Amino acid sequence: MADPVSVEEVAAAMFDLVKSTYGKKNLKAMDLTKAMIEQFGEDRCDKQLCKQAIRQLIDSGKCTYSYVGGSYITLPPEAGS
Amino acid sequence: MSEKKRETPLLDELEKGPWPSFVRELKKSADTPVIQDLLGQLERSYEEHLGHWKHGGIVGVMGYGGGVIGRYSDLPEEFPHIAHFHTMRVNQPAGWFYTSDALRKICDIWEAHGSGITNMHGSTGDIILLGTTTDQLEPVFSKLTEIGFDLGGSGSDMRTPSACCGPARCEWACYDTLAAVYDFTQSYQDELHRPAFPYKYKLKFAGCPNDCVASVARADMSFIGTWKDDIQMDAEQVRQYAASGTVDIQKDVCERCPTRCMSWDGTNLTIDNSECVKCMHCINVMPKALRPGKERGCTVLIGAKAPIVGGALLSSVFVPFIEMEPPYSDLKELLEAIWDLWSEHGKNRERVGEFIQRVGLGNFLEQIGLEPVPEMIAHPRTNPYIFFGEELHEKQA
Ligand code: SF4
Ligand code: SF4
Numbered sequence: 001m002a003d004p005v006s007v008e009e010v011a012a013a014m015f016d017l018v019k020s021t022y023g024k025k026n027l028k029a030m031d032l033t034k035a036m037i038e039q040f041g042e043d044r045c046d047k048q049l050c051k052q053a054i055r056q057l058i059d060s061g062k063c064t065y066s067y068v069g070g071s072y073i074t075l076p077p078e079a080g081s
Numbered sequence: 082m083s084e085k086k087r088e089t090p091l092l093d094e095l096e097k098g099p100w101p102s103f104v105r106e107l108k109k110s111a112d113t114p115v116i117q118d119l120l121g122q123l124e125r126s127y128e129e130h131l132g133h134w135k136h137g138g139i140v141g142v143m144g145y146g147g148g149v150i151g152r153y154s155d156l157p158e159e160f161p162h163i164a165h166f167h168t169m170r171v172n173q174p175a176g177w178f179y180t181s182d183a184l185r186k187i188c189d190i191w192e193a194h195g196s197g198i199t200n201m202h203g204s205t206g207d208i209i210l211l212g213t214t215t216d217q218l219e220p221v222f223s224k225l226t227e228i229g230f231d232l233g234g235s236g237s238d239m240r241t242p243s244a245c246c247g248p249a250r251c252e253w254a255c256y257d258t259l260a261a262v263y264d265f266t267q268s269y270q271d272e273l274h275r276p277a278f279p280y281k282y283k284l285k286f287a288g289c290p291n292d293c294v295a296s297v298a299r300a301d302m303s304f305i306g307t308w309k310d311d312i313q314m315d316a317e318q319v320r321q322y323a324a325s326g327t328v329d330i331q332k333d334v335c336e337r338c339p340t341r342c343m344s345w346d347g348t349n350l351t352i353d354n355s356e357c358v359k360c361m362h363c364i365n366v367m368p369k370a371l372r373p374g375k376e377r378g379c380t381v382l383i384g385a386k387a388p389i390v391g392g393a394l395l396s397s398v399f400v401p402f403i404e405m406e407p408p409y410s411d412l413k414e415l416l417e418a419i420w421d422l423w424s425e426h427g428k429n430r431e432r433v434g435e436f437i438q439r440v441g442l443g444n445f446l447e448q449i450g451l452e453p454v455p456e457m458i459a460h461p462r463t464n465p466y467i468f469f470g471e472e473l474h475e476k477q478a
Contacts, residue, residue, distance in 0.1 A: 028237070029277035030424050047421075055275065058144055065146030067137040070429050071236035071276030077139055 002043045010036050010045060010053035015062055018073060026072040029054055087121040091128065107198070115196050115212065118160035125156070133160075140167055140215055142222040146276040148232025149218055165214045166196070169221060170207040170233040172266065172273075175259040176246040177202065183228065190224045204299065204387075205283060206243025207233040238276035242266050244286035245293040247306075253364070254288030255306030255377035256405035262286045264407055278420065279427030279436075280390075289373060290361045296385070297396050301433045302416065303382040308374035309402050311354040312363070318370035319350045334363050378404040381412065383419075384434025394434040401456040418449040 014032050021027060033050040054073065057063040064076045095104045110116050122133050133155050140151035150168040157164035171187070187208065191197055196212030203209040208230075213221065222232065233241030242265050245251065247258030265284060266273065272282075285296035288306040296303030322328045323345075330350060335343045342356035343363060352363075354374075364371045381403060385396035403411065419433065422445070427436045437445045446453050 028279075028429070029275070030279070034425075051271070051277070054277070055271075058146070058275065061143065064139055065141060065236070065276060066139045067151065067236050069137070070280060071146050071238065074139070 002041065004049070005040045005044045007049060007052045007056060010040070010049055011056045011062075013039060014050075014053055014057060014073075018057075018063055018075060022075050026066075026068060026070075026074070028070065028072055032073060087117055087124065089120050089124040092120060092124050110197060113196075114162040115166075116198075118154075118162040119166075119196070119198075119212070122154060122156060122160045122163060125159075134166075140218065142218050142232065145232060145274045147234040147236050147238045147274055148222075150235050152212075163212065166212040167215065167218065169195070169210040169213065169218070170203065170205075170235055170241065171210060171225060172231050172233040172241050173202055173206050173208050173243065175244055175262045175266075176249055177206070178246070178249065183230075186228045187225070187230065190221060190228075194221045194224070205233070205240045206285075206294070207241045232274070234273045234281070236276045237278045237280050238274070238282070239269050239272035239278070240281050240283045241273065242284040242286065243294055245288050247286075247288040251288060252368075253291065253306075253361070253373060255308055255373055256288065256304075256379055258286040258288045258304075258306070260407060261304065261405060261409065264409060265413075268413065272420070278424055280430045280432055282420070282433065284416075290359050291365070297382060298385050298393070299387060300385050300396065301383065302399075302419075303385065303396055304379045304405065304412075305382060306373075306377065306405070307359045307380045307402065308377045310374035310376040312352055312357065312374055313372040314350065314352070315370050316349065319367065320348065322367050322370055323347075328366055330367075334366050337362055337366075378402050381415075384432070384437055386432045386434055390430050390432075391435060394432075394438075396434070398456045399451075401454060415449070415451070422448050 013036060017032065017035055018027060032054065033047055036050050036053070037045050037047075039045075057073070058065065061076060063073050066072050066074045089104075092104045096102045096108075104120075107116055107120060126133055135153045135155050136150055138151040138153075141147075141149045148170050150170070152166045152168055154160050154163045154166065188197070188199070191199060191210050194213060194217040195210055198211040200209035200211055210221070225231070242262050244258035244262035245254075247254040247256075249259055272278075282302070283300045284302050284304070285294045285300035286304045287294050287296050290305055290307060292303075292305055294300075296305060319330070323330050328334065330345045334350075335341070335345050339360055339362070340356045340358055342353040344351045359373075364373065379402075380398060381400035382396035383399040384394055386394050400415070423433050423436050426440070427433070431439070442457065443453065
């Protein structure tokens with residue numbers, strides 16, 4: 001198996017994706033997970049790792065949850081404006 | 082407060098009559114500007130037949146994606162005190178048992194940081210605290226955790242699981258609903274607080290088929306207590322019911338049995354237990370004479386929902402019988418397999434019951450690794466999607 005990617009690396013890549021799509025596309029936790037598995041490869045990144053990365057993003061305050069008919073992950077109001 | 086009282090002639094109609102009235106209750110604290118605005122906006126909605134609430138957005142407490150529903154008036158200039166009127170959902174204790182002290186503490190927190198209005202309980206089961214502003218969310222959360230409470234679910238997450246009072250107060254409980262709801266709530270804290278599903282997922286635990294938590298109409302997954310041996314019968318008590326004249330056993334019991342599997346000859350009641358569908362009717366009518374059997378467990382059902390997006394669905398049998406003993410490993414394995422599949426392939430705002438309808442029960446079962454059984458479908462012979470092996474026909478013949 002290839003070297004697994006770290007939680008921090010996945011969180012950073014997720015953050016970049018949330019930032020680059022801010023205001024254009026709402027991303028759910030599973031959208032981020034699928035994108036990361038595609039980016040890093042199934043042999044290096046899995047759902048569990050993505051779950052930990054999302055938790056890190058949320059707990060650090062870099063991202064937050066929003067509700068627009070469903071729950072999404074986005075930038076906090078002050079960072080997104 | 083010296084705010085001018087709003088005229089509410091339409092709402093006043095709801096104070097008439099002997100029954101409890103939410104308008105009357107609200108008016109008891111109507112000297113606050115918040116309640117005045119709340120009544121005013123509601124009166125306006127009644128006049129216009131139009132709701133004036135918006136919900137959603139980015140409101141919550143740090144680390145959680147559920148438990149707070151952002152709610153705003155769309156007439157903020159007219160009703161400024163309810164411009165922000167967020168709802169907080171608090172995870173209720175198993176079976177909704179409280180001490181009066183705990184209730185007082187919750188109410189004190191809510192009077193200090195919110196409108197003081199509660200809804201005990203929401204249809205999912207949570208304690209609902211109605212109406213606060215964004216800056217008060219963290220203080221409420223921190224005070225609730227100090228007294229041992231936590232927020233419940235909202236949004237696309239596992240909603241707060243709920244259970245009937247079960248063996249704590251009810252003689253019909255076929256398993257310990259309180260232990261089960263506590264275990265599942267603790268096991269899935271991440272799924273409760275961090276929304277990662279296509280839409281909501283509700284778990285409800287009912288101790289017997291009376292289903293006092295209405296799981297069959299509401300829950301994405303229901304655990305309904307049942308038994309697989311014979312109904313326990315006290316023949317002498319049956320005769321006493323007959324002698325007392327309170328129950329007409331032929332009319333009220335046998336003729337109302339949905340499968341007509343009971344017969345009464347005036348002295349003896351006979352039940353063909355192989356045809357009993359465990360509806361509880363006879364047991365409810367003659368509680369001193371009949372009881373659920375001794376081999377108890379639960380039936381797992383899947384796919385109910387109320388009509389929010391799309392129409393209502395009632396749940397379908399998924400696992401006809403399983404023992405309900407901690408640590409519930411088989412059930413958790415099944416639940417996680419369902420979540421995994423639905424999370425990956427479900428559309429946004431698609432409940433699991435709708436997902437099953439879209440992909441087909443056969444495909445769904447294949448993907449989660451569960452064998453189809455006849456109990457899963459209402460009319461096995463007319464369902465073209467599942468084919469049962471020859472041996473099953475032979476066995477039945
Ligand atoms: S569902 Fe059954 S066990 Fe639970 S409270 Fe109702 S009657 Fe009792
Ligand atoms: S539980 Fe329902 S189906 Fe079973 S014997 Fe009683 S009435 Fe009939």
